[in-house]
Amino acid sequence: MERADGAGPLPPSLLTRGLSKSFGLTRALTGVDLRVDAGTVHALLGENGSGKSTLIKTLSGYHHPDPGGSVEVGGQPLQAGVASSAYDLGCRFVHQDLGLVDTCSVADNVALTTGFPTRCGAVRRKALRRRTEEALQRLGLALDPDTLVGGLAAAERTGVAVARALADADRTSVRLLVLDEPTATLPDTEVKQLLAVVRAVAASGVGVLYVTHHLDEVFEVADDVSVLRDGRKVVTTKARALTRRELVEHLVGGELEEVSAASDSLPTAHAAPVLRVQDLSAGPLVTANFTVRPGEVVGVAGLTGSGRETLLPAIFGAIPRSSGRVQIGDVILAPGRPDRAIAAGLTLLPADRVRLGGVMSMSARENLTLPALRALWRAPRLRRRLEVAQARTWFERLDVRPRGAVDAPLGSFSGGNQQKVLFGKWLRCAPRVLLLDEPTQGVDIGAKAEIHRQILSAVEAGAAAVVSSSDYDELVALCRRVMVLRDGRFVAELSNGALTVAEVAREALGSEDRAA
Numbered sequence: 445m446e447r448a449d450g451a452g453p454l455p456p457s458l459l460t461r462g463l464s465k466s467f468g469l470t471r472a473l474t475g476v477d478l479r480v481d482a483g484t485v486h487a488l489l490g491e492n493g494s495g496k497s498t499l500i501k502t503l504s505g506y507h508h509p510d511p512g513g514s515v516e517v518g519g520q521p522l523q524a525g526v527a528s529s530a531y532d533l534g535c536r537f538v539h540q541d542l543g544l545v546d547t548c549s550v551a552d553n554v555a556l557t558t559g560f561p562t563r564c565g566a567v568r569r570k571a572l573r574r575r576t577e578e579a580l581q582r583l584g585l586a587l588d589p590d591t592l593v594g595g596l597a598a599a600e601r602t603g604v605a606v607a608r609a610l611a612d613a614d615r616t617s618v619r620l621l622v623l624d625e626p627t628a629t630l631p632d633t634e635v636k637q638l639l640a641v642v643r644a645v646a647a648s649g650v651g652v653l654y655v656t657h658h659l660d661e662v663f664e665v666a667d668d669v670s671v672l673r674d675g676r677k678v679v680t681t682k683a684r685a686l687t688r689r690e691l692v693e694h695l696v697g698g699e700l701e702e703v704s705a706a707s708d709s710l711p712t713a714h715a716a717p718v719l720r721v722q723d724l725s726a727g728p729l730v731t732a733n734f735t736v737r738p739g740e741v742v743g744v745a746g747l748t749g750s751g752r753e754t755l756l757p758a759i760f761g762a763i764p765r766s767s768g769r770v771q772i773g774d775v776i777l778a779p780g781r782p783d784r785a786i787a788a789g790l791t792l793l794p795a796d797r798v799r800l801g802g803v804m805s806m807s808a809r810e811n812l813t814l815p816a817l818r819a820l821w822r823a824p825r826l827r828r829r830l831e832v833a834q835a836r837t838w839f840e841r842l843d844v845r846p847r848g849a850v851d852a853p854l855g856s857f858s859g860g861n862q863q864k865v866l867f868g869k870w871l872r873c874a875p876r877v878l879l880l881d882e883p884t885q886g887v888d889i890g891a892k893a894e895i896h897r898q899i900l901s902a903v904e905a906g907a908a909a910v911v912s913s914s915d916y917d918e919l920v921a922l923c924r925r926v927m928v929l930r931d932g933r934f935v936a937e938l939s940n941g942a943l944t945v946a947e948v949a950r951e952a953l954g955s956e957d958r959a960a
């Protein structure tokens with residue numbers, strides 16, 4: 445991109461040379477050279493644990509890089525390990541864990557990074573509200589700026605973090621926007637909106653570094669693509685010069701058949717329903733009625749705000765319901781009692797991994813053990829050897845990396861590997877009904893196929909599964925039937941020939957006009 449004053453090309457938005465980062469003996473990044481040109485979208489890809497988030501946190505000043513490398517933003521040197529340096533040079537970040545403060549309102553979260561507008565020392569609340577509303581509207585979000593962030597759904601939280609990153613883009617010179625898996629829990633339509641915003645931001649001259657596991661997005665939005673493997677950059681190339689197959693080969697370092705789970709292989713379920721949901725309502729969910737039989741995988745689709753985010757937690761009892769009845773086998777579940785739900789054979793993998801899914805400061809082993817404590821308990825102590833052996837087995841089954849690190853804190857694993865641990869934590873309880881909210885969020889393509897296989901084998905063994913996902917491809921591949929929520933009610937149940945990605949998207953939106 446040329447300078448507006450015609451004085452030649454703009455310096456690159458980001459230029460890293462020999463960037464390395466170690467955690468003790470783990471080398472998370474080794475000598476990475478990366479160049480993001482102004483006005484372009486540069487996709488950064490790599491398997492779980494390949495170093496993407498580490499690279500980003502090193503740019504933002506959260507991590508101090510190893511000596512020897514250098515980073516420039518818009519031609520200016522970045523001071524390593526200094527957060528204000530990145531901000532002052534015009535870098536804006538949406539981190540994988542978003543970094544929002546739950547106990548503050550949406551507006552206050554925006555102000556925390558962009559600054560509070562003040563007059564004579566007093567905060568101008570109205571101006572802050574307006575600024576926040578504008579930032580949200582740019583992304584097509586109609587959220588009240590005064591809502592507490594803690595009460596928002598996973599996709600809404602992502603929206604707030606993106607809006608915040610761009611909130612002051614018109615007042616200051618933003619040069620580099622970095623998004624770490626912003627679409628992990630966003631439904632298709634909202635992904636489209638976000639990609640449109642990303643393109644518009646790039647068109648205004650900003651360089652965008654975009655991390656994702658969704659290959660379709662790469663071809664839709666990226667100009668350039670770089671791939672990391674084991675902390676090293678293995679390739680940078682033009683997106684349009686690349687086929688999907690070549691990209692997958694770069695990612696895994698060899699050939700990989702992208703396996704999509706075939707729920708068609710499951711026999712038709714005839715047993716009596718194991719899960720019965722009657723007239724359930726909670727928050728935006730107006731009413732839900734359905735049953736699921738053992739041996740079935742049922743999908744739930746819907747836009748943010750359709751009630752999709754509330755359905756599974758309300759069934760489980762993790763959030764209050766205003767009315768309705770939930771039954772597992774013969775047991776009628778008391779509302780607001782997840783402990784009883786678990787005892788009856790129900791489990792929930794929540795969409796919000798960081799806040800609700802696991803204890804980040806505890807080891808992966810301890811997280812895996814939590815729901816199975818009773819089985820491992822021989823008074824007066826825990827059967828530690830057995831516990832460690834079982835944790836290792838689960839690491840192998842789900843290909844959690846680093847392999848041997850069962851005792852490392854969960855928070856030190858890459859996002860996708862955290863997700864695998866939490867999935868294992870619930871699967872090991874051999875539940876009768878698995879409620880899975882965004883089960884493969886942030887998980888790379890190889891591990892996604894593995895998680896799908898594990899879901900299907902649990903179901904083949906007689907469990908039932910309800911999968912709520914913003915990834916329509918996943919729903920179509922995994923489920924025999926998909927129920928679509930719109931405005932708090934089920935508006936369609938798709939199966940057989942009618943179960944296609946396009947049809948799910950159409951029903952979720954409501955009409956073809958609105959899809960335009």
Ligand SMILES: Nc1ncnc2c1ncn2[C@@H]1O[C@H](COP(=O)(O)OP(=O)(O)OP(=O)(O)O)[C@@H](O)[C@H]1O
Pocket residue numbers: 467470471472490491492493494495496497498499540845846855856857858859860861886
């Ligand atoms: N704070 C930390 N302490 C120790 N090791 C860490 C820490 N943060 C990251 N690592 C390690 O660095 C490596 C790279 O992790 P990183 O989070 O950068 O991966 P990623 O490419 O973002 O993966 P994902 O797609 O799963 O998000 C992993 O082996 C991870 O365990």
Ligand SMILES: [Mg+2]
Pocket residue numbers: 496497498540624858859860
């Ligand atoms: Mg990551």
